Each structure stands twice: as C-alpha cells, then as structure tokens.
Amino acid sequence: QKEVEQNSGPLSVPEGAIASLNCTYSDRGSQSFFWYRQYSGKSPELIMSIYSNGDKEDGRFTAQLNKASQYVSLLIRDSQPSDSATYLCAVTPSGGYQKVTFGTGTKLQVIP
C-alpha cells in the first residue's frame, strides 16, 4: 500500500462546478497535511495546509481532514479553466518531522 494515495485522474469538471479531490494516507500518526498545485512543466506551489480535523477555507479552496478515516480532501468552488493542473497531496509522517511524503497527484481538467 502506498503511503499517500490519490486517484491519478483526469478529473473533468465543467467551469463553475465544484471540484472534489481526495487523498488517503496510511500512517495514522501523521500530523500535517498539504495540498500543492502543479501546472504542467512547473514546480509545485503550496495552496493549502491543514493540521486539525475539520474544514479550512481559503477563498475558493476548502481543505477537509478526517484523521479517523485517514482522509484529506480539497474542494475547489466555482472551478475555473485556470485551475486545470495536477494537485498533489502531501503528508508529514509520524517521526519524520522534517520530511513530507507526496502522493502522485490528481490531474484536474476544468472544461469551459
């Protein structure tokens, strides 16, 4: 089992819809959770961090964390074509405080 799992996609949503991206992780002791956006040919850009159970909202983005289910999600409201990118989920494993484990990413396509 991979440490951080994401559906590779592509996930296609129409412009203006809500995009829902999901991530599961295997280390129950994980403390920190991140979402990165990566445009083709570019480096990952941090868009959300979440550290406690529940929802965290930032503009059109909402991160959701459920530690009991070992599940992290990212919702993008009012999706725009400019949101088309690969979204990487990243987790700090227990005991590895300086390191982060990345998922392989979900490709999102927003259709105009």
Added chain:
Amino acid sequence: DVKVTQSSRYLVKRTGEKVFLECVQDMDHENMFWYRQDPGLGLRLIYFSYDVKMKEKGDIPEGYSVSREKKERFSLILESASTNQTSMYLCASSLPSGTYNEQFFGPGTRLTVL
C-alpha cells in the same frame, strides 16, 4: 516573499559527466531538500539537509551526493551522470518545525543526460 532559486531551468549533459545542480533560498530556512520527479512516480526524495554540513539520505540517494556549506545553499551532485538520471529535479526548503513544515519549491531543473 518566499524565494527558492535553482541554477538552471534546462540542462543537457553527456553520460559520465559530473553534474552540479545548485539551489539557493532566501528565507533563512534550516531544512533543504532535493527531489526528482518522473511521470507516474511522483516526487521522490533524494537527500535532505537539516543544518549546514548535515545531510540525510532520502529514498533514492544512489548515484547522487550533496553539499551544504552555507545555510542558504544546497547543491546536488551527480558524480557520473547516467541516462536514467534524466529527470526534473526540484529543490525545496522549509522551517524545522515538527508541524508547520510547509515546503516551498524552486522552479526546477529539467536535466537531460545523453
């Protein structure tokens, strides 16, 4: 504003050459990381450094070495480049906090080894 820079965006080298990739951050971060990213394999950690002159192997250190002589600079060295080291190389930095350890990435170096 957070800034991580890498010495080259694109690099073409020949098999057997010694290759230096450099990364500089201006955020006074203690931690610095080198990853490679390949299609279908995601980001894989090569080495990281948590202090000047300190380093730890990541998941795929074979064929690579690193140097950190100054806090702001972290170099990745390919002692004898091989074609299977053709990849996108990404540098990142973070604070040493156990929890708030967001990593910030440089623009990447796309290395081709012929």
